[in-house]
Amino acid sequence: MITGTTRLLGVIGAPIEHSLSPIIQNAALRAANLDYVYTAFPVSRCALDSAVRGLRDAGVVGFNVTIPFKTEVMRLMDELSEDARRIQAVNTVVVQSDGRLRGCNTDAIGFCAGLEERGIDLHGKKAVLIGAGGAARAALWGLLRSGISSVDIGVRTIEKGQMLCCDFTMDADVHAYRFDDSAFSTALSCADIVVQTTPMGMTPDIEKMPPVDIAAIHPAAVLYDLIYTPDNTCFLREAAARGHETINGEAMLVAQGAEAFFLWTGVRPDTSLMKRVLREELVRRG
Numbered sequence: 001m002i003t004g005t006t007r008l009l010g011v012i013g014a015p016i017e018h019s020l021s022p023i024i025q026n027a028a029l030r031a032a033n034l035d036y037v038y039t040a041f042p043v044s045r046c047a048l049d050s051a052v053r054g055l056r057d058a059g060v061v062g063f064n065v066t067i068p069f070k071t072e073v074m075r076l077m078d079e080l081s082e083d084a085r086r087i088q089a090v091n092t093v094v095v096q097s098d099g100r101l102r103g104c105n106t107d108a109i110g111f112c113a114g115l116e117e118r119g120i121d122l123h124g125k126k127a128v129l130i131g132a133g134g135a136a137r138a139a140l141w142g143l144l145r146s147g148i149s150s151v152d153i154g155v156r157t158i159e160k161g162q163m164l165c166c167d168f169t170m171d172a173d174v175h176a177y178r179f180d181d182s183a184f185s186t187a188l189s190c191a192d193i194v195v196q197t198t199p200m201g202m203t204p205d206i207e208k209m210p211p212v213d214i215a216a217i218h219p220a221a222v223l224y225d226l227i228y229t230p231d232n233t234c235f236l237r238e239a240a241a242r243g244h245e246t247i248n249g250e251a252m253l254v255a256q257g258a259e260a261f262f263l264w265t266g267v268r269p270d271t272s273l274m275k276r277v278l279r280e281e282l283v284r285r286g
């Protein structure tokens with residue numbers, strides 16, 4: 001029951017009405033018997049500053065941030081976590097007891113959870129990343145945190161790939177190549193893991209594939225696609241047919257939400273329940 005003592009959490013974005021977070025987070029809050037409610041706040045681009053200050057001033061405990069505000073909201077934070085600084089985006093805001101806003105990013109932790117669930121250890125291994133957008137930045141930081149030794153990034157816009165590399169060259173051997181560069185094909189043939197971070201294959205464009213020859217990938221490589229709608233992209237289907245171990249984006253989505261839940265409440269939620277609720281909702285939405 002929502003009462004005068006119920007504490008408020010939420011997500012800001014535009015558009016926000018299709019967000020899966022209220023369904024997943026409220027199920028986890030109920031299961032943990034916590035007196036919180038999580039809702040979606042539609043915020044227009046021109047109202048970001050006043051919305052963030054308004055949420056803080058109205059006593060909201062914290063909120064998620066999604067498209068298109070993950071980068072822009074950084075300038076409104078009083079402090080940033082290391083992950084938010086490295087990924088250059090905030091997806092979780094914690095309103096601290098003194099009203100200061102702490103900007104965090106739980107996407108790299110979510111990304112790594114997808115690997116940990118399968119017992120995949122990346123220490124000293126080689127990775128290939130497909131794409132260089134926002135999700136790629138979180139995945140790259142996750143790979144580096146997991147002890148990867150080198151990351152080769154395949155891109156269509158080389159400048160974006162090079163910019164991403166620049167921010168991480170101190171951490172590991174990171175290079176960007178155009179998809180049609182022969183050095184990229186060589187990287188695919190040596191990779192222990194290939195991470196697909198473009199929207200190619202995401203609903204409604206489910207027949208699309210990233211411009212990568214799956215036959216060129218090392219046969220023992222794990223293929224990780226960050227897409228979760230559909231749960232089995234063309235890319236993952238073809239990879240599985242060739243005998244690769246595959247991972248989709250569902251574990252990452254749940255784990256980034258679970259980490260945000262922990263940052264706000266101090267309680268670790270039931271992630272298997274969150275996963276079940278997510279799956280049921282995705283099936284319901286078709």
Ligand code: NAP
Pocket residue numbers: 107110131132133134135136155156157160197198199200202210211226227228249250252253254256
């Ligand atoms: P983004 O910032 O727009 O980046 C998209 C990247 O894909 C860019 O590098 C872009 O290249 C590349 N790309 C797009 N269309 C392409 C094409 N036709 N050919 C080659 N490259 C193409 O998007 P994002 O926020 O990173 O999201 C990407 C995907 O990750 C989405 O499907 C999203 O649902 C998923 N995701 C999943 C989770 C999760 O929790 N599982 C979290 C975040 C994101 P250019 O730079 O050349 O445009």
